[in-house]
Amino acid sequence: MASTLELLPAVDVRDGQAVRLVHGESGTETSYGAPLEAAKAWQRAGAEWLHLVDLDAAFGTGDNRALIAEVAESLAADGVKVELSGGIRDDDSLAAALATGCTRVNLGTAALERPEWVAEIIAAYGEKIAVGLDVRGTTLRGRGWTRDGGDLYRTLARLDSEGCARYVVTDIAKDGTLQGPNLDLLKDVCAATDRPVVASGGVSSLADLKALAALVPQGVEGAIVGKALYAKAFTLEEALEAVA
C-alpha cells in the first residue's frame, strides 16, 4: 500500500472537448478546450497519473475513441499512468482501451449489467481492472450515472469475492460541485473492503486533499481531482506538495 495519496487530475471528454459537469449530468458542461492540451498541462505540472473519461461513451451519445487514444498514448509514452473510464462495456471497447497503453481501465455500467463478463475480465486482467462505484446514497448508478444499478455494499461484496483489485468511489451528489469529498462514504467503503479505494468527486481545497490523505491508512489510495484544478482553486503543484 502506498504511504502517500496518489493524485489523478481528470480530463473528461465530451464532443471532442475537455469539460466539467455538475453531478455528472449531461447538459451541464463547461468547456476547457482541447483534451490533449489539458492533459499535457497536468503532465507539465508533475502529474504521475491522469484520469481520462470518455463521457460520450458513458452517456451512449457516441464516443471520442480516437481522441482518447491519442491522449492516453501520448501521456503513457511519457511515463504518465493513465486510468481510462467511460463506456468500457464489452470486448471491443475493452480491447480499444487496453491498446492505448493505459495503466488500468475503470468499469462502471458493465459491473452492474454484465456481472459474468466482468468476473471473467477481472480474472483475466487483474490489476488492470478497477470498478467504478458511482453512488447516490448507497444506490449505484450506471449508464453515465443515469440509471439505478443496485446496492453498493452487495455489489462490493460480489466484486471482492471475484478478486476485483480496486474501486473508484464517486458520490455523484458531490461530483463537480466543489463541496468537498464524502469522507463518511469513503470510510464506510474502506471498512467494507480490503482493496484500495480511489476517491472521486467534490474535492475543493488543499484541506480536502489532506483529509483524504489522512484516510490512506484506512485504504484510500488516491484522489481524482477535476473541477478544483480547472477552477484554479489550487494548482496541481500545490496539491502534490500538500500530500507529499
Ligand SMILES: O=C(O)c1ccccc1NCC(=O)[C@H](O)[C@H](O)COP(=O)(O)O
Ligand atoms: O467516470 C465516468 O464514467 C463518468 C460517467 C458519467 C459522468 C461522469 C463521469 N466521470 C466524472 C469523473 O470521473 C470526474 O472527473 C471526477 O469525479 C472528478 O470530480 P470533481 O473533482 O468533483 O470535478
